[in-house]
Amino acid sequence: MSAPAVQFHHDADRLATDLRHRELVHTALSKYEVKRDEMKARFQDWQGARALAAATKRKAISQLDRHLEQLARGLEARGTKVHWASNGRQACAIIVGIIKARNARLVVKSKAMTAEEIHLNEALEHAGFEVVETDLGEFIVQLRGEAPYHIVFPAMHLVRGEIRDTFATKLHDAPSDNPEELTMVARRVLRQKYVEADVGITGANFAVAETGMVSVTENEGNARLTAALPKTMITLLGIEKIVPRLEDLALFLPMLATVGAGQLISGYNTMYGGPRQPGEADGPEEFHVVLLDNNRTALLADAEQREALHCIRCGACLNVCPIFRNVGGHTYGTTYPGPIGGVITPHLRGLQDWKHLSYASSLCGACTEACPVKIDLHHHLLQNRRNSAAAKPSWWQKTAFKFFVPVANRRGLWKLVTRGGRLGQRLHPLIKGSRLDPAYCWTKTRELPPVAKQTFKEWWRQRK
Amino acid sequence: MVEATEMKAANHDTNSPAGEQRASERANILARVREALSVAAPADHGEAAAASSIPAVLPAVGATFEDHVALFQKNAVELRAEFKVVNDASDLVAELKRLAAEAGWRQVATHRGELTDAVCPALGLPTVTAKSGADKRELERCDAGITECDALVAQTGSVVVTSRSAGGRALSVLPPHHVVLARREALVAGLPDAFALLRVRYAANYPSMISFITGPSRTGDIERILVLGAHGPKRLTVLLLATPP
Numbered sequence: 001m002s003a004p005a006v007q008f009h010h011d012a013d014r015l016a017t018d019l020r021h022r023e024l025v026h027t028a029l030s031k032y033e034v035k036r037d038e039m040k041a042r043f044q045d046w047q048g049a050r051a052l053a054a055a056t057k058r059k060a061i062s063q064l065d066r067h068l069e070q071l072a073r074g075l076e077a078r079g080t081k082v083h084w085a086s087n088g089r090q091a092c093a094i095i096v097g098i099i100k101a102r103n104a105r106l107v108v109k110s111k112a113m114t115a116e117e118i119h120l121n122e123a124l125e126h127a128g129f130e131v132v133e134t135d136l137g138e139f140i141v142q143l144r145g146e147a148p149y150h151i152v153f154p155a156m157h158l159v160r161g162e163i164r165d166t167f168a169t170k171l172h173d174a175p176s177d178n179p180e181e182l183t184m185v186a187r188r189v190l191r192q193k194y195v196e197a198d199v200g201i202t203g204a205n206f207a208v209a210e211t212g213m214v215s216v217t218e219n220e221g222n223a224r225l226t227a228a229l230p231k232t233m234i235t236l237l238g239i240e241k242i243v244p245r246l247e248d249l250a251l252f253l254p255m256l257a258t259v260g261a262g263q264l265i266s267g268y269n270t271m272y273g274g275p276r277q278p279g280e281a282d283g284p285e286e287f288h289v290v291l292l293d294n295n296r297t298a299l300l301a302d303a304e305q306r307e308a309l310h311c312i313r314c315g316a317c318l319n320v321c322p323i324f325r326n327v328g329g330h331t332y333g334t335t336y337p338g339p340i341g342g343v344i345t346p347h348l349r350g351l352q353d354w355k356h357l358s359y360a361s362s363l364c365g366a367c368t369e370a371c372p373v374k375i376d377l378h379h380h381l382l383q384n385r386r387n388s389a390a391a392k393p394s395w396w397q398k399t400a401f402k403f404f405v406p407v408a409n410r411r412g413l414w415k416l417v418t419r420g421g422r423l424g425q426r427l428h429p430l431i432k433g434s435r436l437d438p439a440y441c442w443t444k445t446r447e448l449p450p451v452a453k454q455t456f457k458e459w460w461r462q463r464k
Numbered sequence: 465m466v467e468a469t470e471m472k473a474a475n476h477d478t479n480s481p482a483g484e485q486r487a488s489e490r491a492n493i494l495a496r497v498r499e500a501l502s503v504a505a506p507a508d509h510g511e512a513a514a515a516s517s518i519p520a521v522l523p524a525v526g527a528t529f530e531d532h533v534a535l536f537q538k539n540a541v542e543l544r545a546e547f548k549v550v551n552d553a554s555d556l557v558a559e560l561k562r563l564a565a566e567a568g569w570r571q572v573a574t575h576r577g578e579l580t581d582a583v584c585p586a587l588g589l590p591t592v593t594a595k596s597g598a599d600k601r602e603l604e605r606c607d608a609g610i611t612e613c614d615a616l617v618a619q620t621g622s623v624v625v626t627s628r629s630a631g632g633r634a635l636s637v638l639p640p641h642h643v644v645l646a647r648r649e650a651l652v653a654g655l656p657d658a659f660a661l662l663r664v665r666y667a668a669n670y671p672s673m674i675s676f677i678t679g680p681s682r683t684g685d686i687e688r689i690l691v692l693g694a695h696g697p698k699r700l701t702v703l704l705l706a707t708p709p
């Protein structure tokens with residue numbers, strides 16, 4: 001097993017039986033579920049909206065080269081510097097270079113999963129800058145030295161008492177465990193940072209090819225402030241974030257908020273096309289957009305799974321996934337957890353090291369049904385399994401099939417084995433759940449389903 | 465060859481090493497994209513054929529001005545924003561004065577604009593005007609930011625501002641109370657109408673920032689419990705002028 005697989009199994013084993021953790025995830029998501037369904041119902045045609053969104057994204061990605069050039073042209077026309085990075089290392093180097101050239105020290109940052117993907121904070125801190133996450137959830141996990149637990153709700157795994165303790169030790173300011181008071185502590189601390197910071201870094205949820213803009217979705221206003229006060233603004237985004245036209249946002253903004261957070265639309269949806277323009281009162285003097293590939297083109301080259309690039313990172317597939325809900329976000333050990341993580345991580349970080357995430361699914365298909373852009377998630381998980389097995393067959397699977405195939409192909413042998421199974425099950429309770437049990441992996445936490453009393457053939461004969 | 469000239473056109477500094485690298489990464493990425501796209505993706509799940517139009521799938525909006533006022537009102541209540549329709553400019557001044565007295569404003573911030581110019585001086589308060597070179601610390605000390613807007617969206621209860629029409633980027637998000645002054649024509653039915661309006665108004669030259677603001681600043685990052693005023697304004701008041709000033 002690869003090291004990430006070992007870690008996954010270890011953490012999954014621990015958390016799947018942690019009832020407190022399960023309770024926490026359940027409470028956090030149950031409020032969301034009610035609001036999500038309420039907002040979906042407000043759409044005149046939710047299924048129609050999904051179809052339209054899927055078709056729009058398909059169009060965007062099928063002409064990605066043209067759209068990217070158009071995006072860059074539009075941005076550059078308004079004085080934006082557009083940078084292209086083939087991988088995370090290049091993107092970090094570009095960003096560090098920009099900050100160094102401005103002699104900056106303090107960087108404020110609003111939530112960006114792409115930045116997590118390329119470990120931007122480590123690179124910036126290594127270069128000697130102070131980086132402050134401004135999204136409340138990200139701010140909390142940064143203080144604790146953790147990775148975000150969920151792509152939309154980073155601090156979902158924490159309760160107020162834990163957050164109070166974190167604030168008390170790290171900020172020496174924690175009046176109570178009241179969420180409102182804790183939020184105000186963060187507001188006070190971060191206000192100062194916005195005003196002092198030299199550079200602001202944001203992610204982006206969409207990029208509009210036609211008008212040359214990036215669109216940033218948030219609820220707190222932290223990204224607005226990050227993009228308003230510092231002299232230099234940098235936006236990092238993956239090349240797949242494209243939508244063709246400005247009007248497409250009229251569809252995507254409410255869909256993202258509905259399934260992402262159970263809101264009809266998020267608090268702030270802001271499109272940026274350049275640095276401060278002549279006649280505008282304020283805004284950054286410089287605007288840099290960093291377009292990141294980082295193996296997205298490898299996923300693009302897999303025509304069968306290309307549509308995974310349609311993902312708008314809403315998190316809906318995580319929220320409905322029985323595996324995510326049981327093992328939690330950190331267990332995945334990578335930036336994008338849940339079903340979408342299981343599909344794309346093997347492409348972004350290597351199939352053999354990360355294929356276990358494609359097996360972390362019951363294939364129930366809840367994710368596919370939840371996805372606002374209709375990505376066929378559970379089939380892509382199967383395709384990853386197929387591809388990984390074809391590229392590197394496992395010896396025990398090969399051996400198992402060597403025994404299975406002849407049995408399954410010979411009627412007499414098959415009969416013998418199924419009969420044996422029924423007999424075996426009668427004796428099974430003697431060793432069930434013990435180390436002698438050949439089905440121990442399963443039976444240590446679950447009941448085995450009973451073997452049918454008769455085979456279909458027997459039943460059919462009797463019926464006649 | 466075509467590639468090379470394109471690269472030059474997009475990067476003015478191709479003669480510096482960093483510029484060269486930038487140019488070549490651009491070419492590399494675009495080449496990988498084209499190579500990947502040379503194999504067509506399998507047919508879609510029938511979406512393209514089934515697709516209707518954006519307005520037909522989004523939440524319903526009424527037909528008349530009154531419907532839109534009612535819908536905006538309903539959304540505002542849900543979002544914990546304040547919304548009021550006032551008759552004329554003098555009512556607008558009276559409403560602002562009421563807000564100022566009630567919240568004890570000592571200093572406000574605003575920008576130059578037809579509506580703001582018409583009503584803000586009547587407040588008789590020290591006023592910071594957002595313009596180039598204005599001090600962000602001073603803006604931060606104001607009790608309220610008063611701005612105009614481009615549109616109000618009934619469908620979602622959103623306020624559309626831009627860096628050109630609403631005093632830049634910070635004015636609508638830095639002070640703790642954002643007061644929006646809107647003309648009757650600003651109220652549109654749905655999001656597609658708001659984007660259409662932006663296109664008509666700005667297509668030749670878009671402002672550097674367009675923001676759809678929906679309710680006061682909010683977070684649910686601690687146990688998914690709603691808290692207002694996470695970073696931006698704790699209060700959002702929208703005043704709609706029913707008649708032209």
Ligand code: SF4
Binds near residue numbers: 310313367371374377
């Ligand atoms: S795969 Fe679909 S449901 Fe999952 S995060 Fe992406 S867009 Fe959302």
